[in-house]
Amino acid sequence: MIKVYLDGxxxxxxxxxxxxxxxxxxSLIYLDANAMNETNKTNYIIKSEINNKKLIGIKLEPFNLLLYGDRECLDELLKFINENEYELKGVMCPTILGDSLIPISKDILNKEYTLVIGMDFMEANEYTMESSSLVSSASLNDLDEIYNMTLRFIKDCGLNDVPNKDKMALNIKNYRIIKINDEIRAMAAYSKDTDSSYRITHVYTKDEYRGNGYAKLIVNNLKNEILSLGKIATLNVDQKNPISNHIYKSIGFKRVFSQGIYELKN
Structure with missing residues (x-):
């Protein structure tokens, strides 16, 4: 059974x-739903339910379709989206769904999806290393440089996101930086993930300063801040980046589940 929702x-x-x-x-489902005042063929929320199994698909521009729930409903959901001409481009979901998306999309959509970014979702709930004095909070004076670094971060990750500079300014207090000789060498940010956790994002070091351990210092500082609030620290790490995986594990992060971004083959 399919249900289309009128608002988040x-x-x-x-x-x-x-x-x-x-x-x-x-958590991302909640974020998109809270921003959706009405739905249409581009911004939509659809649920498939079969024999107590459920699958939710939510699409909010300019982001990918998010899938959450049971694989048993994937056929029905994709068929409905396709037959009713809802917009469908990229998909983000746990790999347990993504592994089924690839063959099912060939049969139902006559399209072929491929995994472009595989990520491990990790969490940390204990202190492992003291915070570093090299890490400081960003200010509005750092906004332009942080914005430009964010553009490079997005490009390096192969994402299609468009950063919102005004929104970044409103959340500048959530950014941590390593700034030496009036130049930001590395940055990271955090935001609320769930009621019990905060997610660390946009971990980025300029090319010429990589290999100095800056990412480890910033992520560890943010992790310690989050733990001091009585919350759990979480983050996503690219499965193709063994260096980052090793760094995060060394400061107490552990894998919880895997997810991926899937895009149509050219």
Whole structure:
């Protein structure tokens, strides 16, 4: 059975219990739903339910379609999206769904998806290293440089995101930097993930300063700040980046689940 929601509020009200079964996986679902005042063929929330199995698909421009739930409903959901001409480009979901998306999309959509970014979702809940005095909070004076570094970060990750400079300014207090001789060498930020966790994002070191351990220092400082609030620190790491994986594990992060971004083959 398919249900199309008219807005994010009604969707959350009806599905909160299901979403809260895995708050890490559903955190982005909540973010997109809270920003959706009305739905259409470009911005939509659709649920498939078959024999007590559920799958939610939510698409908010300019982001990928997010999938959350049971693989058993994937066929029905994709078929409905395709037949009713809802916009469908990139998909972000746990790899357990992504592994099924690839063959099913060939049969139902006559399109072929491929994994472009595989990520491990990690969490840390204990102190392992003291914070570094090299790391400081960013200010509005750093905004232009942080914005330019964010553009490079997005390009390096192969993402299609468009950073919002005004929004970054409003959240500048959430950025941490290593600034030496009036130049930012590395940065990272954090934001609320769930009621019990904060997510570390945009971990980036300029090319010419890599290999100095800056990413480890910034992530560890942010982790310690988050733990001091009584929360759990979380982050995503590219599976193709063994250096970052090793760094995060060395300061107490552990893998929880894997997810990926899937795009249509050219």
């Amino acid at each position: 509020d009604s969707f959350i009200l009806e599905n909160k219990e299901f979403l809260d079964l895995n708050k890490y996986m559903s």
